[in-house]
Amino acid sequence: MDKPHVIVIGAGFTGVAVAYDLAKRGMDVTVLERGPIANGTSGRTHGLLHSGARYAVDDQESAIECIDENTILRKIAAQVIEPNGGLFVGIDDSDMNYRDKFIEGCQECHIPLEEYKPEIALRLEPELTKKIRTAILVPDGTFDPLRLALAFAASAKFHGAKFRLFCEVTGFLFDGLGNVTGVKFSDRTKGKMEELSADIVVSATGSWCGEVAEMAGDPNIPIRPTPGVMVTYDQRLCQRVINRLNEPGDGDIIVPQRQMITVGTTSFEADNLDYIPVTEQQVNLMYHRGCELIPSIANTRERGAFMASRPLVDSGLKGRSLARTFKCFDHKVSQNIDGLVTITGGKATTLRLMAEKTVDLVCQKLSFPAACETIETPLISYRQYFSIPNEVN
Numbered sequence: 190m191d192k193p194h195v196i197v198i199g200a201g202f203t204g205v206a207v208a209y210d211l212a213k214r215g216m217d218v219t220v221l222e223r224g225p226i227a228n229g230t231s232g233r234t235h236g237l238l239h240s241g242a243r244y245a246v247d248d249q250e251s252a253i254e255c256i257d258e259n260t261i262l263r264k265i266a267a268q269v270i271e272p273n274g275g276l277f278v279g280i281d282d283s284d285m286n287y288r289d290k291f292i293e294g295c296q297e298c299h300i301p302l303e304e305y306k307p308e309i310a311l312r313l314e315p316e317l318t319k320k321i322r323t324a325i326l327v328p329d330g331t332f333d334p335l336r337l338a339l340a341f342a343a344s345a346k347f348h349g350a351k352f353r354l355f356c357e358v359t360g361f362l363f364d365g366l367g368n369v370t371g372v373k374f375s376d377r378t379k380g381k382m383e384e385l386s387a388d389i390v391v392s393a394t395g396s397w398c399g400e401v402a403e404m405a406g407d408p409n410i411p412i413r414p415t416p417g418v419m420v421t422y423d424q425r426l427c428q429r430v431i432n433r434l435n436e437p438g439d440g441d442i443i444v445p446q447r448q449m450i451t452v453g454t455t456s457f458e459a460d461n462l463d464y465i466p467v468t469e470q471q472v473n474l475m476y477h478r479g480c481e482l483i484p485s486i487a488n489t490r491e492r493g494a495f496m497a498s499r500p501l502v503d504s505g506l507k508g509r510s511l512a513r514t515f516k517c518f519d520h521k522v523s524q525n526i527d528g529l530v531t532i533t534g535g536k537a538t539t540l541r542l543m544a545e546k547t548v549d550l551v552c553q554k555l556s557f558p559a560a561c562e563t564i565e566t567p568l569i570s571y572r573q574y575f576s577i578p579n580e581v582n
């Protein structure tokens with residue numbers, strides 16, 4: 190059988206992982222991205238490799254996805270991961286009331302944990318507040334966001350995928366029945382419009398996937414872009430990820446990254462995804478919530494504040510209640526438009542699994558029998574993204 194050609198729109202975590210999986214299964218792949226690699230949300234995350242513990246009480250489907258993928262990424266993407274662990278720290282009565290539910294949830298989701306007395310936790314993390322009452326260690330970690338994306342992109346290129354950056358998809362090509370047969374795009378590096386045909390187009394456009402689906406004639410993708418702010422401070426005040434032992438809320442995660450820490454995040458709705466301002470009020474909130482866990486943040490220089498939007502799937506709930514799991518949409522099913530698949534939702538931590546499910550659907554639609562092979566093989570070095578030639582005609 191001839192190799193099918195698949196266009197992937199978007200080179201965030203999801204797009205590069207989809208491109209890798211498609212190419213590794215033997216398909217011809219072209220990635221079209223309107224900016225550089227990790228131009229969207231993926232370039233602006235905490236870099237927390239979730240153990241799933243954060244979701245173990247209220248969103249167990251996501252929690253299990255996270256712990257399973259955390260285990261796989263530690264093997265295949267060890268080059269970009271610091272396996273430093275994470276502490277869930279209880280400092281008041283409300284936290285301590287949450288403790289039993291938290292431990293039970295982690296056990297139900299097979300997330301390993303170990304509880305430490307305050308004096309042990311303070312020995313491990315001397316900058317933690319002296320108000321600490323308990324600390325529970327889970328297998329969280331830290332990843333380097335850009336390098337994670339580049340490692341998947343390099344591995345995709347190694348298997349033949351082509352990357353066309355600064356190429357914005359502006360419309361679709363259709364057959365006489367309204368099915369998608371390719372895309373129209375603006376190549377900003379050449380300043381001209383082009384068209385490209387494909388057997389299937391995969392939209393991995395994150396928070397923008399609703400707009401992209403509308404271009405194809407499907408206004409019904411239930412996507413709820415949900416931004417959050419993060420604030421970075423100029424010293425590495427903890428070695429592990431520090432989480433507040435409470436229901437997920439604002440400013441309850443502190444992630445060490447090289448010689449810095451990042452405090453995040455908030456959760457709200459925005460109208461204009463291309464410009465979400467960082468408000469002083471949200472930055473102050475991160476500062477105060479961060480200081481509750483690590484008081485010495487007060488003596489540390491703020492290095493920067495940034496914002497990104499989660500591409501969450503709309504389940505009818507609001508804000509923090511929205512599930513962190515992902516969904517793959519076949520537009521043949523939702524709007525009788527064949528040739529287009531959208532993948533959205535999820536976490537950076539679940540990028541590989543999201544790609545696997547998407548490519549399973551692509552293979553099924555194309556009757557192309559190839560199994561996923563991304564679980565065992567380590568990714569090639571992220572550095573090779575720049576050295577493998579990009580053979581674009």
Ligand SMILES: Cc1cc2nc3c(=O)[nH]c(=O)nc-3n(C[C@H](O)[C@H](O)[C@H](O)COP(=O)(O)OP(=O)(O)OC[C@H]3O[C@@H](n4cnc5c(N)ncnc54)[C@H](O)[C@@H]3O)c2cc1C
Binds near residue numbers: 201222419499534535
């Ligand atoms: C504040 C915050 C903190 C987070 N922290 C973490 C964390 O610590 N750990 C974790 O696991 N997850 C985290 N997440 C979630 C994670 O970052 C996202 O789930 C993930 O980045 C989404 O990746 P994506 O590829 O689906 O979307 P994106 O990264 O947004 O990629 C979509 C891409 O599509 C491109 N695009 C859009 N339209 C077009 C077009 N018309 N033509 C061509 N290209 C187009 C965009 O430029 C973009 O590069 C966080 C999210 C937020 C908001």
